[in-house]
Amino acid sequence: MIDGQLWGSLSFVDAAAERRQWSWAETDTLATLAGLIGVAVARARYVKELADANMIVQNSPTILYRLRGEPSLPMIYVSHNIIKFGHKPEELLSASNWSQCLIHPEDQAKVGAAMARLLEKGAEASSIEFRLATGSGRYRWVDNRYTPVRDKDGRLVEVEGIIIDITERKAAEEEIALLARTDALTGLANRATFNERLGQTFAATRRGGASFAVLCLDLDHFKNVNDTLGHPAGDQLLCQMADRLKDNVRETDLVARLGGDEFVILQSDVSDLASTGTLAAKIKEALSQPYVIDGNELHLTVSIGISPFVPGTASPELMMSQADMALYRAKDEGRNRYRFHSKALDEQMHVRVALADELRTAIDQKQFALHYQPQIELHSGRIVGMEALVRWQHPTRGTLYPAQFLPVAQQTGMIIPLGRWVLDEACQQMKRWHELGLAPSLIVVNVSLQELKSGSDLVAAVAATLQKCGLAPQQLEIDVTEATLAQITWSQSDVLSQLHRLGVGIAIDDFEPSTPRSSTCGRTT
16 A cells, blocks of 8 residues: 555465464564565655756756855755756855855845845745856846745845746847837837926936937938838838937937837937037038938938027927927928027028138138236236137128137137137237336136047147247246036046146136136136
8 A cells, every 4th residue: 555545465375285374473474574575666656756856957947046044145055957057056055155156246235124124023035136156157137036934033034036037038028018019110219208308307317417408300401302212112211310320419319210210319418509500510511411321322401400409499399399390490491401499590590600611711810819917916916827719800790709609619629729829929929028128927817628628739739839939938827717626527528737837827716607607718708
């Protein structure tokens, strides 16, 4: 009998002629023997079942483990199939901190906090996902399900856990999430993703963050391509268009396809309308280059509508509406152009773009002049320095003050050559004053953020200019506004230390918060 059930029988045959009479001792012995055989059979079956179960565990990607219920939660058992992840069980069991061996550094804190909660009375079974390190240095996503084992007093005795590889599931989830956020044809962000990013950027800007702009665009007469070459050709064209858009924006900008040939760009960190106009012109030029579709060379143009963030703008939806209206105005005015959502902004932007072009000519033709503002010692009334202030003698607009052109110079990079000219001209003037015996103690020049970022180039330029003009470093003072000083990084601020070691004076100048004073070239007064 096995487990109270009849499993089989043992038969004994006596060769003697007469019938054998079995004594009670013999039958009892035989019954005992039958019971022992039954136990042996049951044990053999149990061992086989256990071996089969162990084989399943060893061949499974699932890992079983146990931790001792101490504050450090040392590992006291891990199933042999951990070797599939490139680890040896004995090494993990002897490790002082098994979590450092198995868990991604970025996940260790959250896993440690979750496991530590098991030490609290009443903590129940739970699970957590993390990246498990393999012996090859790669990581697999796993689901760690763990259960506390407590004694009758509620104290933690052990933690039993099971780790399941979910890498493929996570990859599928990420793929689904990506598909939900991107345009299937072009791989760009889709409408939902763009609206989400627009809302976040709008809120950040209203809280004082950097400004931004929305550019809506579509190809002119795109319908003709679908009608003449077919929709597959139209799809190829849209993909090429998407690639060109991605190639002509910064990584911080977002390009999305809203549908059909409607695309939109969220331009971040917009400090000046001219930069948005420059981007629109760059996009227009890139999209106007020939497309080759199935051996056919196509020439198309693009219309662009722009809505920059303006303080007081009611909502991101309003900005989209304004950009859309500007797009239709660009189409109504002949296509192949970009327009801002108001004519006033159009005119302002065109003035800034024109000014940027004229700046390059102005430096070459020496249209700039320096005015000098005395620095006076209050208690004696003595002039101790002269600060160089730049003015642009524009051939048609007359004298322009820094506030009218320095922001454009900063956006276009012309601030560097302009700053070098100011430095050279101011030092030359100091030399002339010396020759006349009229020189003050100091000549003061303002330096911009962009010049400070040029690093050793600025230091070399200052040293070369002083040598050329025969001035001592102590006769030059570099003024940096508080606003500029607040923006430079520690590595860039070393430039000031280098100038100081050269012997040049460094001063922190005051500034008007409402005035763009990150200029190289002087006050706006």
